[in-house]
Amino acid sequence: MDGQPDRPHHFEEAPSMTLQIGPHSVQPPVVLAPMAGITNAPFRTLCREFSGGKGLFVSEMITTRALVERDAKTMRLIHFDGTEKPRSIQLYGVDPVTVGKAVRMIVDEDLADHIDLNFGCPVPKVTRKGGGSALPYKRNLLRSILREAVGNAGALPVTMKMRKGIDDDHLTFLDAGRIAVEEGVTAIALHGRTAAQHYSGTADWDAIARLKEAVPEIPVLGNGDIWSAEDAVRMMRETGCDGVVVGRGCLGRPWLFGDLVEAFEAAEEGREPSYARPTLRDVAAVMVRHARLLGEWLEDERRGVIDFRKHVAWYTKGFSVGSELRKKLAIASSLDEMGALLSEVDLDQPWPVGADGPRGRTSGRDRVVLPDGWLDDPFDGATVGTEAELDTSGG
Numbered sequence: 001m002d003g004q005p006d007r008p009h010h011f012e013e014a015p016s017m018t019l020q021i022g023p024h025s026v027q028p029p030v031v032l033a034p035m036a037g038i039t040n041a042p043f044r045t046l047c048r049e050f051s052g053g054k055g056l057f058v059s060e061m062i063t064t065r066a067l068v069e070r071d072a073k074t075m076r077l078i079h080f081d082g083t084e085k086p087r088s089i090q091l092y093g094v095d096p097v098t099v100g101k102a103v104r105m106i107v108d109e110d111l112a113d114h115i116d117l118n119f120g121c122p123v124p125k126v127t128r129k130g131g132g133s134a135l136p137y138k139r140n141l142l143r144s145i146l147r148e149a150v151g152n153a154g155a156l157p158v159t160m161k162m163r164k165g166i167d168d169d170h171l172t173f174l175d176a177g178r179i180a181v182e183e184g185v186t187a188i189a190l191h192g193r194t195a196a197q198h199y200s201g202t203a204d205w206d207a208i209a210r211l212k213e214a215v216p217e218i219p220v221l222g223n224g225d226i227w228s229a230e231d232a233v234r235m236m237r238e239t240g241c242d243g244v245v246v247g248r249g250c251l252g253r254p255w256l257f258g259d260l261v262e263a264f265e266a267a268e269e270g271r272e273p274s275y276a277r278p279t280l281r282d283v284a285a286v287m288v289r290h291a292r293l294l295g296e297w298l299e300d301e302r303r304g305v306i307d308f309r310k311h312v313a314w315y316t317k318g319f320s321v322g323s324e325l326r327k328k329l330a331i332a333s334s335l336d337e338m339g340a341l342l343s344e345v346d347l348d349q350p351w352p353v354g355a356d357g358p359r360g361r362t363s364g365r366d367r368v369v370l371p372d373g374w375l376d377d378p379f380d381g382a383t384v385g386t387e388a389e390l391d392t393s394g395g
Contacts, residue, residue, distance in 0.1 A: 022157025029243030042293035064093030100148035229263035252314025318352030
C-alpha cells in the first residue's frame with residue numbers, strides 16, 4: 001500500500017508559466033476541470049474569452065461505451081468549435097477493450113488533440129460497481145486500461161485524473177502514479193481528497209507534493225480548493241506541481257481564467273496582479289451571454305435558458321439580489337424574461353467582499369460504497385461491469 005513519507009516543502013520564486021502536455025504547450029499552466037452539465041462548449045467559450053485563449057479547457061466527461069456506440073447526446077458533447085486548440089476530451093471507461101476502441105475512434109476520426117482519463121468520480125452509484133475513484137485500487141485493471149488507451153492513442157498525449165484513494169486507509173495515488181508513468185501516461189492530475197471525503201473538508205495539497213516527488217518523469221497537476229487566482233499560484237509554490245486544475249472555483253465566474261492568466265504573468269514579472277472585480281451589471285451581461293450561447297448550441301433559446309438555470313445562484317452569490325428574484329431567474333424560460341428580471345435590481349453593486357470563496361458541492365460521506373470483497377486483494381484480476389460506466393462526471 002502507499003506510504004506517506006515526510007517531504008520537504010517547495011518554495012519557488014515564481015511558478016513555471018508553461019505546462020507541456022505532449023506536443024502542446026499550455027500557458028499559463030491552468031486547466032479547466034470537466035464538470036458534468038457545466039463545461040460544455042458554451043461555458044468553455046466564455047472561459048477562453050476571458051483568458052484570451054490561454055490555458056487548456058477540457059470537455060465534459062465522455063463515457064467510452066457511449067462514444068463507441070455513437071450515442072447522439074455524446075456526439076454533441078464532443079463537438080469543438082474552430083477556436084478550441086488543442087481540443088481536449090476526457091474519457092471515462094471501466095473496460096480496457098472499450099477504452100481502447102474509444103481512443104482509436106478519436107484518433108482515426110480526428111476528434112481531439114488530447115485525451116484525459118477520469119478515475120476520480122466519488123459518486124456512490126459508480127463506486128458501488130467498482131468504477132470511478134474505486135477503480136485505481138485494482139492496480140492490474142488500472143494498468144490494463146492505461147495500456148489500451150496509450151497503445152491506441154498514436155501521437156495523441158494521454159493524461160489521467162484521480163483522487164488520493166478510497167479513504168485514508170486505502171490510498172492509491174502513489175501506486176497509480178508509478179503505474180501511469182510505466183504505461184506511458186503524459187501527465188497526472190491529483191485531486192487532494194479521497195473518495196470518502198467527496199467534496200468536504202480541505203484538499204490535501206501535501207499529497208500533491210508527494211506525488212510530484214514520486215513521479216518526477218512527468219508533469220503533475222494539482223486540484224482541490226483553488227477558489228482564487230492566488231490559490232493557484234500558492235499551490236504551485238507550496239507543492240512544486242507543474243500546473244493546476246480548476247473546477248468548482250469557476251462556477252458562475254468564467255472570468256477567473258482571466259485572473260489566473262494575470263496572476264501567473266504578474267508572478268513571472270515580479271509585479272502585483274490586477275484582478276477582475278465585476279459589478280453586478282457586468283455579471284448580468286455575462287449571464288445573458290452564457291444563456292444565449294447555450295441556446296445557440298442547443299438550437300433552442302428556451303432550452304438554453306432552462307439549461308442555464310443551474311448557474312443562477314453561482315453567478316449572483318454575494319450580491320444583494322433577493323431570494324424571490326433568484327427563484328424567478330431560476331424558472332425563467334427566455335432571454336427577454338432574464339433581462340427584464342435582472343433590470344429590477346441595482347446593477348451598479350460592486351463585487352461583493354468574500355464572493356471569491358468556496359462554491360459548488362461540499363458534501364462528504366462516512367464511507368465509500370464498494371462491491372463485495374473489493375478491498376480483499378488490490379492485485380486480483382478484477383473486472384467492472386458496464387453499469388459502472390454512468391454519465392456522471394466529477395473527481
